[in-house]
Amino acid sequence: MQKRGLMEQQKSIYDRGTLLSETDSTGTILFANNNFCKVSQYTVGELIGQSHNIVRHPEMPKKLFHILWNTIKQGEVFRGIIKNKAKDGSHYWVNTTIIPIYEGPKIIKYLSGRHHINDEIAAQELFRQQAVRIGL
Numbered sequence: 001m002q003k004r005g006l007m008e009q010q011k012s013i014y015d016r017g018t019l020l021s022e023t024d025s026t027g028t029i030l031f032a033n034n035n036f037c038k039v040s041q042y043t044v045g046e047l048i049g050q051s052h053n054i055v056r057h058p059e060m061p062k063k064l065f066h067i068l069w070n071t072i073k074q075g076e077v078f079r080g081i082i083k084n085k086a087k088d089g090s091h092y093w094v095n096t097t098i099i100p101i102y103e104g105p106k107i108i109k110y111l112s113g114r115h116h117i118n119d120e121i122a123a124q125e126l127f128r129q130q131a132v133r134i135g136l
Contacts, residue, residue: 019094019114025107027052039116041087052112057085061136068098072110075100081117081127092116093123 019036023029032040032047040047040055047054056065060083071078078098083091094114100107117123130136 019116021112023052023110025109039092055084057083057091059083063136067134072098072100081130
C-alpha cells in the first residue's frame with residue numbers, strides 16, 4: 001500500500017464524512033465537495049455561483065440565520081443544527097460549523113463543514129435543544 005501525503009489524507013476524510021462548502025462574504029457558493037452535492041442532490045455546476053440559500057429549508061426560523069450571519073460577520077465560529085432542503089424538495093439535517101476566512105484583517109469568505117444527521121428524531125431533538133438555548 002502506497003503512503004499518501006497528509007493533504008491527500010485530509011481531503012479523503014473530508015470527502016467521506018463532511019459536507020464542505022466555501023462562500024464569499026455575501027454567501028455566494030465558491031466551492032462544494034462531492035458529499036455536499038450528493039446529500040443536497042445538486043451538481044457542483046448548479047451550486048457554484050448560487051446563494052447558499054439554495055438549500056435553505058423554509059421551516060427554518062429567520063432568526064436562526066440572523067444569529068448565524070451576525071456570529072460569522074463578527075469573526076466568530078457558528079455552530080448549529082440546521083434543516084436544509086434538497087433539490088427534490090426533501091429535507092436533510094446537518095450539524096454545521098462555519099468559520100470566517102481572513103485576508104489580513106478583512107473577512108473574505110466563509111468555510112462551512114457539516115455532518116449529515118441521518119436520524120430524524122435525533123435531529124429534531126438537537127434542533128429543539130438549540131432553539132431553547134438561543135431563544136428561537
